[in-house]
Amino acid sequence: MKSSNLGYPRIGENREWKKALESFWAGKLTESDFLLQMEQIRLQHLQKQQDLGIDLIPVGDFTFYDQMLDMAVMFGFVPKRYDYDGGAVPLSTYFAMARGSEKAVACEMTKWFNTNYHYIVPELGEGQPTLTENKPLQAYREAKEKLGIDGKPVIVGPYTFLKLSKGYEPKQLPVLILQIVPLYVQILQELAAEGVKWVQLDEPILVTSVTKDEMKTVAYIYEQLQEAAPQLQIMLQTYFETVEYYEEVTQLPVAGIGLDFVHGLEGNLQALTAKGFPADKVLGVGLIDGRNIWRSDLSVKKKLVDTIIDCVPKDRLWLQPSSSLLHVPVTIRHEDQLNPIVKEALAFADEKLAEVQCLVESISHGQVEHFAESTTALERLNQSQERNRREIQEAAANLFTQDVRRKSTFEQRQEKQKVWNLPLLPTTTIGSFPQTLEVRQARRKWRNGEWTTEEYDQFIQKEIRKWIDIQEEIGLDVLVHGEFERTDMVEFFGEKLAGFTFTKNGWVQSYGSRCVKPPVIYGDVEFLQPMTVKETVYAQSLTEKPVKGMITGPVTILNWSFVRDDLPRSEVAFQIALALRKEVESLEAAGIKMIQVDEPALREGLPLKKSAWENYLQWAVKAFRVTTSSVEDTTQIHTHMCYCEFHDFIEAIDQLDADVISIETSRSHGELISAFQHHAYHKGIGLGVYDIHSPRVPSCEEILEVIDNGLLALEPSQFWINPDCGLKTRGMEETVRALENMVTATHLVRDRLAVKN
Numbered sequence: 001m002k003s004s005n006l007g008y009p010r011i012g013e014n015r016e017w018k019k020a021l022e023s024f025w026a027g028k029l030t031e032s033d034f035l036l037q038m039e040q041i042r043l044q045h046l047q048k049q050q051d052l053g054i055d056l057i058p059v060g061d062f063t064f065y066d067q068m069l070d071m072a073v074m075f076g077f078v079p080k081r082y083d084y085d086g087g088a089v090p091l092s093t094y095f096a097m098a099r100g101s102e103k104a105v106a107c108e109m110t111k112w113f114n115t116n117y118h119y120i121v122p123e124l125g126e127g128q129p130t131l132t133e134n135k136p137l138q139a140y141r142e143a144k145e146k147l148g149i150d151g152k153p154v155i156v157g158p159y160t161f162l163k164l165s166k167g168y169e170p171k172q173l174p175v176l177i178l179q180i181v182p183l184y185v186q187i188l189q190e191l192a193a194e195g196v197k198w199v200q201l202d203e204p205i206l207v208t209s210v211t212k213d214e215m216k217t218v219a220y221i222y223e224q225l226q227e228a229a230p231q232l233q234i235m236l237q238t239y240f241e242t243v244e245y246y247e248e249v250t251q252l253p254v255a256g257i258g259l260d261f262v263h264g265l266e267g268n269l270q271a272l273t274a275k276g277f278p279a280d281k282v283l284g285v286g287l288i289d290g291r292n293i294w295r296s297d298l299s300v301k302k303k304l305v306d307t308i309i310d311c312v313p314k315d316r317l318w319l320q321p322s323s324s325l326l327h328v329p330v331t332i333r334h335e336d337q338l339n340p341i342v343k344e345a346l347a348f349a350d351e352k353l354a355e356v357q358c359l360v361e362s363i364s365h366g367q368v369e370h371f372a373e374s375t376t377a378l379e380r381l382n383q384s385q386e387r388n389r390r391e392i393q394e395a396a397a398n399l400f401t402q403d404v405r406r407k408s409t410f411e412q413r414q415e416k417q418k419v420w421n422l423p424l425l426p427t428t429t430i431g432s433f434p435q436t437l438e439v440r441q442a443r444r445k446w447r448n449g450e451w452t453t454e455e456y457d458q459f460i461q462k463e464i465r466k467w468i469d470i471q472e473e474i475g476l477d478v479l480v481h482g483e484f485e486r487t488d489m490v491e492f493f494g495e496k497l498a499g500f501t502f503t504k505n506g507w508v509q510s511y512g513s514r515c516v517k518p519p520v521i522y523g524d525v526e527f528l529q530p531m532t533v534k535e536t537v538y539a540q541s542l543t544e545k546p547v548k549g550m551i552t553g554p555v556t557i558l559n560w561s562f563v564r565d566d567l568p569r570s571e572v573a574f575q576i577a578l579a580l581r582k583e584v585e586s587l588e589a590a591g592i593k594m595i596q597v598d599e600p601a602l603r604e605g606l607p608l609k610k611s612a613w614e615n616y617l618q619w620a621v622k623a624f625r626v627t628t629s630s631v632e633d634t635t636q637i638h639t640h641m642c643y644c645e646f647h648d649f650i651e652a653i654d655q656l657d658a659d660v661i662s663i664e665t666s667r668s669h670g671e672l673i674s675a676f677q678h679h680a681y682h683k684g685i686g687l688g689v690y691d692i693h694s695p696r697v698p699s700c701e702e703i704l705e706v707i708d709n710g711l712l713a714l715e716p717s718q719f720w721i722n723p724d725c726g727l728k729t730r731g732m733e734e735t736v737r738a739l740e741n742m743v744t745a746t747h748l749v750r751d752r753l754a755v756k757n
């Protein structure tokens with residue numbers, strides 16, 4: 001039995017990687033110093049894995065930005081706008097593709113499967129690909145020369161690479177395969193010539209809903225690779241779910257198959273025990289959760305290994321994390337402020353690798369007494385008071401069998417909500433206003449004790465007042481308080497609810513150098529006291545216009561946190577939903593009767609397999625309704641989402657039963673219109689009329705065009721006007737000008753509609 005790793009976090013124990021990158025971008029590091037620092041970080045990470053005793057150490061998983069971008073530049077897929085003319089892609093072009101430059105906009109970025117990691121989407125289709133350099137070979141050589149490590153190069157597999165890229169029609173896929181396979185062949189042949197024994201080809205696409213025909217294509221690809229480099233052993237690695245076609249996948253002409261026995265446990269294990277495993281292959285057993293931060297109960301993992309050993313002999317097993325460790329923080333070593341009961345139940349990347357190694361060594365030597373410690377640590381947390389609030393657990397569990405809905409239908413509510421007396425095409429914003437340096441400094445002063453809470457509150461009030469005035473002046477119809485008191489829309493609520501805790505250094509890469517530190521939901525979630533009432537009521541006291549209350553929804557809080565895994569996610573979502581319902585009720589009782597519950601992450605949480613969507617949507621939608629359904633008919637519930645794929649999702653949006661939804665659309669109009677033509681939607685809907693992701697101020701004419709487009713598919717009476725998303729990353733001046741243009745455009749449309757009638 002061997003221990004293996006699939007990928008190690010890049011960011012470094014103290015985010016050294018991020019810091020080096022950002023200094024380089026800011027011109028504070030020369031290119032050679034930057035490269036040197038990166039090499040040091042890379043070697044340190046390899047050294048750590050070697051010290052832990054890992055047998056198969058991944059190389060080539062390190063990157064200056066993103067692994068998909070690395071693949072794209074390796075194959076010379078550099079769009080024309082970057083003025084690239086062949087050869088190894090220069091660092092400046094590489095970063096221009098990632099972040100944009102003065103001359104060319106960045107490549108698109110999107111989520112890596114169902115994780116919160118974002119990759120750069122390769123743009124194919126402009127010219128023949130060529131191998132500009134053999135990056136895995138360089139990584140292999142470096143590890144060998146500098147540390148004597150016989151590494152396992154990690155490469156995104158051809159099918160996954162092509163499926164995640166854009167810039168081609170489906171019918172061009174066969175041609176692209178024919179173009180790209182020879183490049184993979186060349187990489188593999190060069191690796192083989194260098195003496196590489198194992199290479200890991202990642203094909204996570206095989207856990208999504210691929211078709212049987214696609215499996216044939218995959219088989220063709222791997223036949224080519226195997227024939228071209230027969231000495232090289234390929235570990236075909238899947239993760240995040242059960243493989244869709246177990247038999248076909250395990251029959252592929254490769255030396256090993258890696259399966260996820262955490263997130264795809266049930267399906268993969270069932271297939272393995274029912275259908276067996278080819279006698280000539282190695283099985284990569286992904287049994288330590290690469291997506292979550294909890295320690296494993298090693299005795300439970302040992303039992304799993306025992307079951308697997310009945311199907312595959314010990315000497316053909318690799319024990320490994322379920323996926324790359326990119327998705328978890330680096331180490332718990334520096335967490336000195338955590339509740340000890342929580343801390344001892346955690347395992348980040350380094351600790352997870354130690355778990356893998358411990359399993360391999362203990363099972364090999366029959367010394368399973370080592371496992372008791374992990375069992376005890378987890379039991380202590382499970383038995384803690386924080387995990388045993390019976391009333392909360394029962395209330396959440398009861399929701400599974402309850403029908404949760406508002407007192408009246410949307411049509412009835414709509415009638416009653418006429419008391420709002422809103423103009424046609426009401427204008428509003430999504431919630432946040434610019435978080436200027438001053439706002440961020442104020443928060444810092446308060447956090448480090450320089451300011452009293454009173455001083456800080458006064459500062460926040462001043463900001464609210466300023467922006468209520470600005471909104472009045474611009475002439476918006478529904479105002480917001482501006483969210484100046486919040487750094488992050490999930491953290492803000494996590495800090496105020498029971499059951500959450502925060503690490504000091506639990507950072508994970510979100511995209512590029514951007515890291516996030518997700519809250520940890522470790523206990524039962526409970527509402528303690530109103531969280532947003534003070535600021536909202538203050539804002540409302542300053543104006544006659546309605547002020548929308550603003551909270552983050554239960555599914556978004558769930559999806560952007562590390563969640564306890566002793567309960568189903570649905571049940572944790574219900575606990576959060578019940579706590580947030582109290583917040584909604586508190587707002588309503590305080591006179592705030594328009595309340596927006598943001599759910600930008602609801603769609604992101606969709607399972608990888610279509611067959612699992614229904615179940616997810618059922619509880620996710622219910623969680624939203626638990627939060628929002630106890631209010632009076634005249635209270636108007638808003639929601640907001642930011643994404644642009646609606647076709648498969650309008651039904652779910654409808655089910656939320658929000659009175660008004662605002663969505664990002666300014667970048668995807670055509671698609672949106674056709675979606676609404678296919679599915680009648682009658683509730684209030686605010687189409688983002690300009691893109692807030694750029695500092696550019698949209699002209700009145702542009703906004704007019706977007707509104708007119710929207711009106712092709714939607715009734716004026718249901719139509720709201722708002723920007724795409726929150727404005728917290730924008731500057732003050734550009735925000736005001738853009739909103740002024742938005743209001744002017746709205747007035748023009750209103751006048752026109754009035755003439756028509």
Ligand code: GLN
Nearest residue numbers: 430431432598600726727
């Ligand atoms: N209300 C939040 C804001 O305006 C919504 C943010 C989001 O959609 N991600 O910032």
Ligand code: ZN
Nearest residue numbers: 641642725726
């Ligand atoms: Zn948004």
